[in-house]
Amino acid sequence: MQKQNGLIFAADLKERRKTLNLTRKISDYIDAVKVNYPLVLSTGAEIISDLSDITDVIADFKLADVPHINSRISKIAFNKGASAVICHAFTGEESLKSCTKTASEFDGEVYSVVNMSHPGSEDVMDSSLPKLCEISKKADIDGVIAPGNQPDKIEMIKNKIDTKILSPGIGAQGGKGKKAISAGADYIIVGRSIYDSTDPVKSAKKIRDNIKMYYSNE
């Protein structure tokens, strides 16, 4: 993923045509589109190939399985045209390594989830944060997912692991793009604040301009 805008579109829609049209219209303002279960289960895995003709696709299946299954799912996603997959770190080093090994066969990337943006992250993930970063480091991942609505956590994660940070939780979940970037995020992930807005193209541009302006003021 080439960084030009710092914005990743979370396409959590259910309609194929709407998703493709919208992604095409905002493609100048984003660096990648992230696909998750709502879209892929509604439209089929071919949506990955269709979107990959427009921009880089990050397959967010939050893989959390035994190594050979993580590897098989990653392989399918890369074969369909994904340029990255997202895996949970809590399943351990071998499960994560199965993804990085598969990704290396496709020149793809792997991002691991070390913390989450919803309050439930406190139940288990917060106390395991150092370990999840350590596991991610050992598996040689390309970057991590860190909550954009909690800049203090982004800073904490940045201090533990020197890698790219992708941060969701912006807009609808209360996070501010500028704050996440200033805390150390490299990219923000935004869904509803774009696709639920009355003017999604204008919103995507505004969100991108907001963080771009910030970069240039740094």
Ligand code: O7M
């Ligand atoms: O901007 P939203 O709130 O509409 O969408 C947020 C997207 O980010 C959605 O696709 C979630 O699956 C994802 N996400 C979180 O909201 N919180 C997390 O902690 C992690 C993710 C994520 O992308 O994980 C890979």
